[in-house]
Amino acid sequence: MALGLDSTTALAIAKDQGFDPYALSFRYGQRHQVELESAARVVEAMGVVEHVIAEIDLRRFGGSALTAEIDVPKERSVEAMGEGLPATYVPARNTVFLSCALAWAEVLGSSDIFIGVNALDYSGYPDCRPEYLAAYEQMANLATAAGVEGRQHLKIHSPPIALTKAQIIARGGALGVDYGLTSSCYDPAEDCRPCGRCDSCQLRAKGFAEAGLADPLLTRFAGD
Amino acid sequence: MALGLDSTTALAIAKDQGFDPYALSFRYGQRHQVELESAARVVEAMGVVEHVIAEIDLRRFGGSALTAEIDVPKERSVEAMGEGLPATYVPARNTVFLSCALAWAEVLGSSDIFIGVNALDYSGYPDCRPEYLAAYEQMANLATAAGVEGRQHLKIHSPPIALTKAQIIARGGALGVDYGLTSSCYDPAEDCRPCGRCDSCQLRAKGFAEAGLADPLLTRFAGD
Numbered sequence: 001m002a003l004g005l006d007s008t009t010a011l012a013i014a015k016d017q018g019f020d021p022y023a024l025s026f027r028y029g030q031r032h033q034v035e036l037e038s039a040a041r042v043v044e045a046m047g048v049v050e051h052v053i054a055e056i057d058l059r060r061f062g063g064s065a066l067t068a069e070i071d072v073p074k075e076r077s078v079e080a081m082g083e084g085l086p087a088t089y090v091p092a093r094n095t096v097f098l099s100c101a102l103a104w105a106e107v108l109g110s111s112d113i114f115i116g117v118n119a120l121d122y123s124g125y126p127d128c129r130p131e132y133l134a135a136y137e138q139m140a141n142l143a144t145a146a147g148v149e150g151r152q153h154l155k156i157h158s159p160p161i162a163l164t165k166a167q168i169i170a171r172g173g174a175l176g177v178d179y180g181l182t183s184s185c186y187d188p189a190e191d192c193r194p195c196g197r198c199d200s201c202q203l204r205a206k207g208f209a210e211a212g213l214a215d216p217l218l219t220r221f222a223g224d
Numbered sequence: 225m226a227l228g229l230d231s232t233t234a235l236a237i238a239k240d241q242g243f244d245p246y247a248l249s250f251r252y253g254q255r256h257q258v259e260l261e262s263a264a265r266v267v268e269a270m271g272v273v274e275h276v277i278a279e280i281d282l283r284r285f286g287g288s289a290l291t292a293e294i295d296v297p298k299e300r301s302v303e304a305m306g307e308g309l310p311a312t313y314v315p316a317r318n319t320v321f322l323s324c325a326l327a328w329a330e331v332l333g334s335s336d337i338f339i340g341v342n343a344l345d346y347s348g349y350p351d352c353r354p355e356y357l358a359a360y361e362q363m364a365n366l367a368t369a370a371g372v373e374g375r376q377h378l379k380i381h382s383p384p385i386a387l388t389k390a391q392i393i394a395r396g397g398a399l400g401v402d403y404g405l406t407s408s409c410y411d412p413a414e415d416c417r418p419c420g421r422c423d424s425c426q427l428r429a430k431g432f433a434e435a436g437l438a439d440p441l442l443t444r445f446a447g448d
Contacts, residue, residue, distance in 0.1 A: 056280040061328040092327035095367045099323040103316035104285040126372040135363040142359045143319045148350040 003035070003042040004184040005204060006116030006160045009172035011046055013159040014114045016175055022108060023051040024101050028093070029059030029067045034192050038183035045181055054100050058090060072187040074197040078121075078206060086124070086199060088186050094127035098136055098156065106144045111152040113140075114159070121165040121203045130161055165207025173213070180216030193221050227263040228408040229428060230340030230384045233396035235270055237383040238338045240399050246332060247275040248325050252317070253283035253291045258416050262407035269405055278324050282314060296411040298421035302430060305348055305423050312410050312423065318351035322360055322380065330368045335376040337364075338383070345389040345427045354385055389431025397437070404440030417445050 003011075003025070014021050025039040036053060043051045059067045073086050094117065101113045117128040126132060137156040141147035147154055160168045172179065184204045185194035194201050194217065208215040227235075227249070238245050249263040260277060267275045283291045297310050318341065325337045341352040350356060361380040365371035371378055384392045396403065408428045409418035418425050418441065432439040 052284055054281065054284055056324075057278065058327060060276055060278055061324070061331045089369065090327075091330035091369075092323055092367055095326055095363070096320070096323040099316055099320040100280075100285070102319055103282060103314075106315035107285045126369050127367045129366070132363070132366040135359075135366045139319070139356070139359040139363040142353070142356040143316055143351045145313065145315075145350050 003039040003182055004116070004200065005165065005168055005172070005179065005182060005207065006118045008042050008046075008116070008177055008179070008182050009168045009175075010114045010116035010157070010159050011042070011048075012172050012175040012177045014112075014157070015046065019112060019114075021048045021114070022104065022110070023048045024097075024104060025051070025053045026097060026100070027053055027055050028090075028096075029057045031067065032185075032188055034188050034190075035183055038181065038192065041181045045178060052104070056096060056100070058093065058096065061091065072195075072198050074187075074195065076199055076202070078202060088199065089125055092127070094125075094132075095136070098140075102140050102143065102154070105154065106146060109146070109152070111146075112155050112157060114157045116160055117158045118160045118163065118165070118168065120161075120163065121207065128161075133158055133161070164210065165203055166210035169207050169211045169213060173211075178216065180220055182217065184217075194218075227259070227266040227406055228340070228424065229389065229392055229396070229403065229406060229431065230342045232266050232270075232340070232401055232403070232406050233392045233399075234338045234340035234381070234383050235266070235272075236396050236399040236401045238336075238381070239270065243336060243338075245272045245338070246328065246334070247272040248321075248328060249275070249277045250321060250324070251277055251279050252314075252320075253281045255291065256409075256412055258412050258414075259407055262405065262416065265405045269402060276328070280320060280324070282317065282320065285315065296419075296422050298411075298419065300423055300426070302345075302426060305427075310348070310423060313349055316351070318349075318356075319360070322364075326364050326367065326378070329378065330370060333370070333376070335370075336379050336381060338381045340384055341382045342384045342387065342389070342392065344387065345431060352385075357382055357385070388434065389427055390434035393431050393435040393437060397435075402440065404444055406441065408441075418442075 011021060023043045025036055067090060072088060105113055119129050133156050140154045146152040183192060184200045186198040186200050187195045235245060247267045249260055291314060296312060329337055343353050357380050364378045370376040408424045410422040410424050411419045
């Protein structure tokens with residue numbers, strides 16, 4: 001997970017529900033390795049049993065502004081984000097990520113996979129919708145020995161899926177999440193400073209504004 | 225793909241059906257890199273548009289004799305292979321492989337993914353069954369932009385799924401496949417010589433015997 005708002009809040013909710021989480025991040029050829037530093041900070045602050053960074057080079061397949069030399073779109077209106085797929089879409093990314101999580105879950109004997117996807121304030125990615133996650137869950141239960149033998153029923157959880165960004169921020173805040181550690185930007189500077197203009201920065205800003213809160217990440221950089 | 229009997233025959237059938245195939249192999253932490261040399265030889269002999277070897281280290285998640293320091297079971301009877309899951313099962317392997325193929329297919333604009341899995345003469349892996357592949361196909365059509373927008377209907381093909389090993393060998397032979405280039409063994413020697421005793425070697429031997437043919441791979445090593 002990138003550890004942006006959605007993933008971090010999903011992790012906080014999993015812990016609040018009594019799970020002992022294992023965290024999985026990916027070095028997938030993203031332009032910005034800063035995502036992984038952010039993930040490590042979040043995971044350390046929140047506490048998990050184990051944090052694995054898996055290597056899988058999605059650049060090999062091309063097709064996205066997040067992994068290839070294509071410009072990240074900036075200054076799109078939030079309304080426009082719902083129309084058509086942006087260049088930041090990484091083909092089948094969540095499917096690849098969930099499949100690695102499924103492999104690990106089966107080895108660990110875990111029945112529960114949490115992913116922070118959101119289908120309300122989002123960029124229109126097909127693999128962020130509830131019907132996709134439901135189909136993934138059904139497939140996962142046929143893919144694994146434990147599922148087939150009826151020893152466990154795999155469940156894919158995405159607690160933020162039906163929340164607005166403002167609701168996600170409020171929920172995470174109530175659980176003590178420090179969003180100053182998270183990173184949402186698709187095109188951050190070397191020092192992690194967000195660009196403020198990509199879809200993800202705009203959705204984040206809208207969320208904090210609607211929640212009536214200051215974004216601690218921006219506060220941190222404003223102090224520079 | 226390992227390029228064993230099933231994958232190689234699936235590739236030959238795809239070509240025979242008029243597809244221009246792109247081939248995808250994985251360096252997934254398997255003990256035997258010889259698999260990839262075999263894949264490269266097969267792909268070169270058969271002709272594909274492009275061959276990509278993707279890197280994804282499934283050892284990170286453990287749990288299998290094919291990726292970890294667990295002994296590969298030997299001398300199991302073919303009947304015993306149908307009962308319970310052997311140590312060679314790699315958790316969620318076909319799901320991870322298909323997910324990478326899905327990413328690449330979406331970038332290429334391809335609607336057809338071929339995988340060489342077989343549910344008759346096999347080791348009892350859950351991710352080799354027709355109901356698993358059907359569920360994967362359904363999920364894939366919800367996971368991708370092209371599927372969601374109705375621009376294409378992704379189809380997962382596994383031509384060998386309902387054939388015996390003998391039928392697979394006969395079909396591939398009729399299409400001119402040179403099985404002397406393929407590798408099936410779970411535990412080959414440095415020079416690619418098959419162990420002859422693992423599940424995969426035994427299923428292969430049974431297939432050639434039932435097809436009434438000599439295995440050209442064994443003929444090659446018998447000449448040493």
